[in-house]
Amino acid sequence: MEEPKSQSEVKEYFRIVGMRPLVGNVTVGGSKNAALPILAATLLSDEPSLIHNVPDLLDVQTMVMVLESLGVQVERVGRHSYRIMPATLSGSEPPYELIRKMRASFLVTGPLISRLGRAQVPLPGGCAIGSRPIDLHLKGFTHLGVRVSMRSGYIEAWAERLQGGEVYFDFPSVGATENVMMLAATIEDETIIANAAREPEVVDLARFLTLMGASIEGAGTDTVVVRGRKNLKGCEYTIMNDRIEAGTFCVAAAITRGDVVVQGIEVSLLRSVVTKLEEVGAKVERMAEDVVRVTMPCRPKPTNIKTMPYPGFPTDMQAQFMSLLCLAEGVSVITETVFESRFAHVGELERMGAKIQVEGRSAVVVGVEKLNGTQVTATDLRAGAALVLAGLAAEGVTEVYGVRHIDRGYEDLEVKLRSLGASIERVRE
Ligand code: UD1
Numbered sequence: 001m002e003e004p005k006s007q008s009e010v011k012e013y014f015r016i017v018g019m020r021p022l023v024g025n026v027t028v029g030g031s032k033n034a035a036l037p038i039l040a041a042t043l044l045s046d047e048p049s050l051i052h053n054v055p056d057l058l059d060v061q062t063m064v065m066v067l068e069s070l071g072v073q074v075e076r077v078g079r080h081s082y083r084i085m086p087a088t089l090s091g092s093e094p095p096y097e098l099i100r101k102m103r104a105s106f107l108v109t110g111p112l113i114s115r116l117g118r119a120q121v122p123l124p125g126g127c128a129i130g131s132r133p134i135d136l137h138l139k140g141f142t143h144l145g146v147r148v149s150m151r152s153g154y155i156e157a158w159a160e161r162l163q164g165g166e167v168y169f170d171f172p173s174v175g176a177t178e179n180v181m182m183l184a185a186t187i188e189d190e191t192i193i194a195n196a197a198r199e200p201e202v203v204d205l206a207r208f209l210t211l212m213g214a215s216i217e218g219a220g221t222d223t224v225v226v227r228g229r230k231n232l233k234g235c236e237y238t239i240m241n242d243r244i245e246a247g248t249f250c251v252a253a254a255i256t257r258g259d260v261v262v263q264g265i266e267v268s269l270l271r272s273v274v275t276k277l278e279e280v281g282a283k284v285e286r287m288a289e290d291v292v293r294v295t296m297p298c299r300p301k302p303t304n305i306k307t308m309p310y311p312g313f314p315t316d317m318q319a320q321f322m323s324l325l326c327l328a329e330g331v332s333v334i335t336e337t338v339f340e341s342r343f344a345h346v347g348e349l350e351r352m353g354a355k356i357q358v359e360g361r362s363a364v365v366v367g368v369e370k371l372n373g374t375q376v377t378a379t380d381l382r383a384g385a386a387l388v389l390a391g392l393a394a395e396g397v398t399e400v401y402g403v404r405h406i407d408r409g410y411e412d413l414e415v416k417l418r419s420l421g422a423s424i425e426r427v428r429e
């Protein structure tokens with residue numbers, strides 16, 4: 001009998017036959033980056049919470065495993081709904097394998113300190129898109145009365161008495177804003193977070209914490225004021241939809257010169273992406289508050305992009321736009337200001353015939369008339385999405401390896417693209 005193959009021996013890739021314009025309607029799912037902090041925030045109460053519209057993604061499974069590793073009971077009550085029962089929370093030390101797998105696991109730290117008065121969390125370490133420190137999270141905690149020390153790769157945080165305070169971030173970190181908001185949500189004084197991240201996912205978390213009983217003002221601006229409550233309630237909540245998934249489908253329409261209606265996303269959240277699509281020559285029609293239609297009548301024109309914290313152009317859309325600009329009629333410059341090294345897709349796009357030169361934090365993209373299908377490998381989530389988009393536009397067959405990175409953040413990507421007329425299949429060998 002044949003030995004069962006280990007995960008690493010199974011070859012899995014997307015096989016894409018390119019140059020087919022995408023046409024049709026697609027609906028986006030729940031937001032990964034809103035779901036992860038909200039799942040962590042359920043720990044703040046000892047009552048159960050019921051969370052809907054949770055995307056079916058590897059990163060969500062990892063967060064669920066983190067919760068379970070802490071003694072919490074999690075029941076999946078549908079493909080996209082989870083009942084979290086945190087009364088049995090007992091552990092304050094999430095395991096290294098899970099934190100290493102997904103940096104966002106660190107979001108349980110604020111809730112653990114709040115519920116148990118302590119947390120021992122492994123340092124998340126580096127990742128494919130730069131070193132990504134957690135100093136801002138820790139500084140924020142210390143302003144609320146938490147003592148922090150570091151020992152053998154672990155953060156030890158404990159607090160005898162938490163108190164409100166003023167926190168100023170040198171950079172509007174999304175995760176640090178969320179972690180401090182969660183900790184502050186159970187402190188009965190006022191906490192002011194200045195230079196807070198303004199991302200819509202921070203606003204979604206604030207809505208959830210408000211339903212649990214905290215008072216939060218200013219979420220979505222650079223100053224968030226939290227007045228917490230000692231005993232937060234469990235609640236029922238529906239996660240917002242995913243603006244990055246929506247943006248990715250908009251670019252898919254443009255890169256294949258297609259005609260796609262993207263449903264289920266508040267179009268105002270896509271402003272920077274829509275502006276850039278228009279600059280490259282796409283026609284973007286807002287059909288309703290949460291429906292947008294993208295058509296692309298011509299070869300893309302070049303443009304320049306600089307990633308910024310929200311409402312600037314999202315770093316999570318940088319790679320996908322690079323694929324589009326590879327086919328532009330002229331030279332574009334993409335500058336990555338949020339992460340220190342987020343150009344892993346460049347080498348792979350070059351294998352498909354793209355002409356890109358990276359100089360420090362900028363990539364100069366000289367548009368070519370066509371890309372050629374070949375074998376490429378995704379090394380991170382958005383790089384993977386960019387390679388799929390490039391494959392959809394390329395001549396011939398593209399095989400995208402590293403599919404597990406794509407599965408971290410896109411639910412049924414190939415199924416949704418096929419429904420728009422793409423030739424893409426998941427091959428497992
Ligand atoms: C979140 C998103 C991620 C997105 C990013 C920026 C989730 C689960 N992930 O990640 O998809 O790309 O926002 O929009 O929501 N930094 C520090 N010290 C810190 C924290 C961050 O120097 O303590 C730096 C990071 O290294 C990075 C920058 O700040 O250069 C932005 O990071 P941050 O906003 O914290 O991103 P994440 O919350 O990790």
